[in-house]
Amino acid sequence: MSVLELHGVHKSFGDNHVLKGVDLEVDQHEVVVVIGASGSGKSTLMRTINLIEQVDDGQILLSGDDITDPRVNADRARARIGVVFQHFNLFPHMRVIDNVTLAARRVHGMPADAAVAKGTELLGKFGLGDKVSDYPDRLSGGQQQRVAIVRAILTDPELLLLDEITSALDPMLVGEVLDLVRELGDAGSTILMATHEMSFARSVADRVVFMHQGRILESGTPDQIFGAPREQATQEFLARVMHR
Amino acid sequence: MPGAPSSWEPSELELDRRRHRKRASVRSVLIAAASTLVFTAVVWVALVNSPGWEAVKESFFNLEIGRDSFPDILEGLWLNIRALFFAVIGVAVLGTLLAVMRSLRGPVWFPLRAIATVYTDMFRGMPVLIVLYLVGFGIPALDIFPRLPAAVWGTIAITLCYSAYVAEVLRAGMEAVHPSQRVAARSLGLSHGETLRLVVIPQGLRKVVPPLMNDFVSMQKDVGLISILGAVDAIRAAQIDVAATYNFTPYVVAALLFIALSLPFIRLTDWIAKRMAQREQMGGTV
Numbered sequence: 001m002s003v004l005e006l007h008g009v010h011k012s013f014g015d016n017h018v019l020k021g022v023d024l025e026v027d028q029h030e031v032v033v034v035i036g037a038s039g040s041g042k043s044t045l046m047r048t049i050n051l052i053e054q055v056d057d058g059q060i061l062l063s064g065d066d067i068t069d070p071r072v073n074a075d076r077a078r079a080r081i082g083v084v085f086q087h088f089n090l091f092p093h094m095r096v097i098d099n100v101t102l103a104a105r106r107v108h109g110m111p112a113d114a115a116v117a118k119g120t121e122l123l124g125k126f127g128l129g130d131k132v133s134d135y136p137d138r139l140s141g142g143q144q145q146r147v148a149i150v151r152a153i154l155t156d157p158e159l160l161l162l163d164e165i166t167s168a169l170d171p172m173l174v175g176e177v178l179d180l181v182r183e184l185g186d187a188g189s190t191i192l193m194a195t196h197e198m199s200f201a202r203s204v205a206d207r208v209v210f211m212h213q214g215r216i217l218e219s220g221t222p223d224q225i226f227g228a229p230r231e232q233a234t235q236e237f238l239a240r241v242m243h244r
Numbered sequence: 245m246p247g248a249p250s251s252w253e254p255s256e257l258e259l260d261r262r263r264h265r266k267r268a269s270v271r272s273v274l275i276a277a278a279s280t281l282v283f284t285a286v287v288w289v290a291l292v293n294s295p296g297w298e299a300v301k302e303s304f305f306n307l308e309i310g311r312d313s314f315p316d317i318l319e320g321l322w323l324n325i326r327a328l329f330f331a332v333i334g335v336a337v338l339g340t341l342l343a344v345m346r347s348l349r350g351p352v353w354f355p356l357r358a359i360a361t362v363y364t365d366m367f368r369g370m371p372v373l374i375v376l377y378l379v380g381f382g383i384p385a386l387d388i389f390p391r392l393p394a395a396v397w398g399t400i401a402i403t404l405c406y407s408a409y410v411a412e413v414l415r416a417g418m419e420a421v422h423p424s425q426r427v428a429a430r431s432l433g434l435s436h437g438e439t440l441r442l443v444v445i446p447q448g449l450r451k452v453v454p455p456l457m458n459d460f461v462s463m464q465k466d467v468g469l470i471s472i473l474g475a476v477d478a479i480r481a482a483q484i485d486v487a488a489t490y491n492f493t494p495y496v497v498a499a500l501l502f503i504a505l506s507l508p509f510i511r512l513t514d515w516i517a518k519r520m521a522q523r524e525q526m527g528g529t530v
Contacts, residue, residue, distance in 0.1 A: 010252055020252065052528035057258040070264045074529070 002061070003028050003159050003190045004049065009058035011044055018044045020214040021058070026159065026192050031185040033201040034194040035225075036211035037237060042194040045211070046163040049192070050083050063158055079107050082152030082160045086167050088144045090136040090151070096123065097132045100151040108155050115154070122150045126180055142173030146180055153184065160184065162193040178204075198241055202226050210234045306493040313485040313494040320481035321501050327399040327467045327477070332460065334403035339410030346415050349436060360411070367408035372469060376401045380473035395477070398470025406463055413459065417452035418444050453520070457513040464506045468498075478502065 004026040011019040018041050026032050034042050047053045049060055051067060051074045060068045067077040090099050100123065101115035110118075123132055126146050136144055145165055152160060162181065166174045178200050185191055185204055195201055201208055201222065208225040210218040212233045218225065229235045254262070291297060345353075345360035367375065379401035380394060421444050429439040471480035478501060482494035 008255070017252070047528060054529050057252070057255050059257065068261070070261050070268065 001028050001063070002026065003030075003063055004192065005059075005061040006049070007059045007061075009045075009048060009060060010056045011041075011048055011053055012056055018214050019048065019055075022211075022214075022216055024209065024216060024219075026190060028190055029188045030206045031189075031191045031193070031204055032207045032209060033205035033222075034192065034209045034211055035196070035198065035201060035237070040211040041214045042211055043163055046083075046161050046192070046194055049159075050081055050161060051078055075107075079103065079155070080158050082155070082157035084145070084148050084152050084160070084162045084165045086164045088136075088141070088148045088168075090144055090148055092136055095133050095135055096128070096139070096147050099136065099147060100154050103151070104155050110155075119150070119154055122154060123147070126150060126183075127176075140173060141169045142176045145169060145173075145177045149177070149180055149184075153189070158190065160189050160191045162191060162195070164194050164196065166195065166197055196241065198226070198238075210237065212237070302491075304492045304496055306491050309485075309489050309491045309493045310497050313482065313489075313497055316481040316485060317478050317494060317498050317501060320476055320478035320498075321505070323395055323475060323477045324467045324470075324502075325505070327395055327402070327470055327475075328464060331399050331403045331406065331463060331467060334399075335406045335410050335463070338403065338407035339414060342407060342411035343414035343418065344440065346411065347418055347440070364408040364411055367405050368412070370405070372402070372405050372466060373472065375405050376469055376472060379404065380470075393475065394473035395470055395475035398473045398475055399467070402463065402467055402470070406459060406466075410456065410459055413452050413455050414448065417448035417450075419448075420451050421447045450520070454513065454517045457509070457516070461506050461510055461513070464509070465502050468502065 002025045004024070006022050006024040009019050009022040010017070022041070022045060024032075024045075034045065036042050044053060048055050055068050058068070059066055062077060062080060065077070066072065067074070090096075091102070094102070097116060097119050100119040101110075101112070104110040104115040104118070105112055120129070120132055123129055126149075128143060128146055128150070131139060131143060131147070136147065139147065149162075149165075165181075166177050169177060174197065178197065181191070181193070181200075182204050193205075203222075205222050207219060208222050209216050210225060210229070210231070210233075212231075218229060218231045218234050225234065226238065229238060294300075342360045342364060345356045346364070348357055376398060380397040383389065383397065384391070418440070425443055425447065426439055429443040430436075434442065468477060468479045471477050471483070474480070476484075478498045482498040485494040486492055
């Protein structure tokens with residue numbers, strides 16, 4: 001079953017036509033990695049799926065529900081999707097445990113003690129057990145990003161959107177975040193991820209999607225895309241990012 | 245290439261969505277209009293049916309007396325506008341000076357820092373009326389200044405009070421600029437002063453534009469307080485007419501004029517705040 005379906009999604013900002021008809025499907029338990037140059041529309045794609053941007057045309061279906069229908073409650077749709085941002089976006093005035101349990105308590109109506117128990121368990125599982133009561137500014141970037149991931153997955157979202165989550169991190173800290181994503185993928189989470197980490201994309205993705213000038217130019221298994229890209233633009237992009 | 249022309253035409257689905265959004269927005273405008281109408285009607289009926297309404301109407305909303313007092317009050321308002329003009333310039337200069345004095349670093353500057361701190365503490369703590377009395381009646385009594393109109397002393401008193409508030413707002417804005425900006429400027433070799441002038445103040449000022457405009461709106465009406473020193477401004481002119489007619493309508497006229505004076509600026513403040521939010525936002529629909 002498809003968790004996410006995009007049909008002909010368009011998005012413009014003024015004269016800038018950023019998404020020019022994107023079609024994409026993400027199946028349950030699938031890890032799909034979106035690659036492409038800066039400005040190719042990856043981030044805008046992620047933002048339209050989370051309904052942060054209103055699409056100009058086309059449809060986005062989440063587990064079969066058209067979430068671009070204006071009659072749909074956008075907050076309720078967003079609550080079904082977990083999002084992790086490039087700059088973590090943790091709430092600095094809340095402790096780690098309050099950050100990760102906020103949505104569960106306020107949006108999903110989970111009793112506070114159950115949310116805290118689940119948050120503590122997840123944080124412990126991902127090596128953050130001793131940070132539960134700390135404030136985010138006491139944590140390293142990698143730790144903050146792992147907390148942000150825990151915040152996104154605590155409510156068991158149908159889909160996890162990861163938008164260049166390692167781009168703001170020290171190279172030393174990228175590994176710990178990617179290991180966590182790998183664990184989530186192995187555990188069966190449905191993930192759509194935009195990234196510049198090609199080796200990670202190659203080893204973790206079930207499918208790699210190459211975006212170019214607002215369109216999905218090519219899509220396939222990591223071996224197909226990285227081993228034998230068909231399109232010239234894909235070949236040029238990979239040649240530039242792989243041989244730095 | 246982004247921005248290249250494309251042959252995209254909105255689909256039937258999108259057109260349907262647009263029609264739906266349009267209908268929804270028309271509906272919310274209609275609901276807002278209806279609810280405003282009902283609210284106004286209820287308030288109006290309650291007012292008109294109150295037992296003392298006839299007496300209140302006669303002594304506060306007497307059209308004839310209002311019309312007669314209008315020219316005097318308008319002339320008085322012109323004094324308020326002039327006082328406001330000079331007070332704003334004074335506050336801008338003195339407020340900035342105080343804010344910079346308070347943010348000076350280093351032991352040499354301790355006296356200046358202390359003066360600025362004591363000044364802002366004192367003038368924010370003192371009721372404006374008392375400052376007006378002290379400046380308006382106290383300083384002329386020293387007999388060291390030539391005789392000046394009461395309005396001048398009133399303007400000085402207002403300037404002294406508001407400078408303290410504005411200085412604190414400016415300082416808060418300067419402190420809200422992220423320390424990394426200061427580090428970046430200093431590492432380019434800029435001095436502390438240059439860093440303040442070229443990097444910190446421009447950014448800090450932008451952050452505090454809304455509270456500053458709020459202080460300005462507040463000043464627009466507080467210049468009316470100079471009337472207690474005897475200056476014939478809008479409030480004083482109204483008071484004279486009230487005493488002559490035993491009717492309070494001139495006060496209502498003065499109030500309406502003060503509102504009319506501040507309204508354009510209040511709207512401008514809202515507009516600027518909205519535009520700043522738009523420029524800084526990457527928030528999309530949320």
